[in-house]
Amino acid sequence: MSKYVDLNCDLGESFGAYTIGSDSEVIKFITSANVACGYHASDPIVMSETVRLCKESGVAVGGHPGFPDLLGFGRRNMEVSPAEAKAYVLYQTGAIAAFCKASGIKLQHIKPHGALYNMAGKDPALAKAIAAGIKEFDPELILLGLSGSAMITAAEEIGLRVAKEVFADRGYEEDGSLVKRGKTGAMITDETEAIARVIRMVKEGKVTTVTGKDISIKADSVCVHGDGAKALEFVKRISKELTENGVTLAPLCKFIK
Numbered sequence: 001m002s003k004y005v006d007l008n009c010d011l012g013e014s015f016g017a018y019t020i021g022s023d024s025e026v027i028k029f030i031t032s033a034n035v036a037c038g039y040h041a042s043d044p045i046v047m048s049e050t051v052r053l054c055k056e057s058g059v060a061v062g063g064h065p066g067f068p069d070l071l072g073f074g075r076r077n078m079e080v081s082p083a084e085a086k087a088y089v090l091y092q093t094g095a096i097a098a099f100c101k102a103s104g105i106k107l108q109h110i111k112p113h114g115a116l117y118n119m120a121g122k123d124p125a126l127a128k129a130i131a132a133g134i135k136e137f138d139p140e141l142i143l144l145g146l147s148g149s150a151m152i153t154a155a156e157e158i159g160l161r162v163a164k165e166v167f168a169d170r171g172y173e174e175d176g177s178l179v180k181r182g183k184t185g186a187m188i189t190d191e192t193e194a195i196a197r198v199i200r201m202v203k204e205g206k207v208t209t210v211t212g213k214d215i216s217i218k219a220d221s222v223c224v225h226g227d228g229a230k231a232l233e234f235v236k237r238i239s240k241e242l243t244e245n246g247v248t249l250a251p252l253c254k255f256i257k
Helices: 023-029 044-057 082-103 114-122 124-137 150-157 191-204 231-244
Strands: 003-011 032-036 060-064 107-110 142-146 161-167 206-208 214-216 221-224 247-249
Touching (some): 003 023, 003 191, 032 107, 044 082, 150 161, 161 191, 191 247, 221 231, 231 247
Parallel strands (some): 060 107, 161 221
Antiparallel strands (some): 206 214
């Protein structure tokens, strides 16, 4: 039996006159898109165009809510209460859901962005607030979160559908968290190594950490970044090699129950 996995990418992160990524090209090789919702990146025009592009390409749409931090691209930690985090997620989910409704498609999932994602991965209270906000908006939505993190636990505890995410180009700590950007081993820059790691995560459920230790990991969805210099070629290659290794690429809604 073929193993199913989703291939996701953060899209719609341009803003006003600033263009980020190669969305119209990358989208041809992914199955789900995490669309920025205006807090860390994007604007209403970009959101509308990105949803339209996803519909035309048959790619499932997810919301990508982050901290209200355009200048820091949502990658700077912020001190917020669980209630504030929940409100941020609800607000941004409502925005992307409006564009989906206008386009006649269903919002598939929510994946927190950047610092919000990383903080909620380790903070149970923050994770619970995010999961609760998603479920209150629409209990059919899927929370896409870091495999083995507090977000996965929080979603499962309240009966929210959940998908476990792994990263093609990021290093892992022994606790399953991502190596912080700026630290040695945070980014996997060799394409061949990154792809080999992904295939192993998907097929064997294992990944080698920055310390050299193997840990268990579950891969429902693989995140690839679409804003690097070689992003398009990498996305093409990882899609091709996963398929050649007996993995069927499909959006989360097709196999997450």
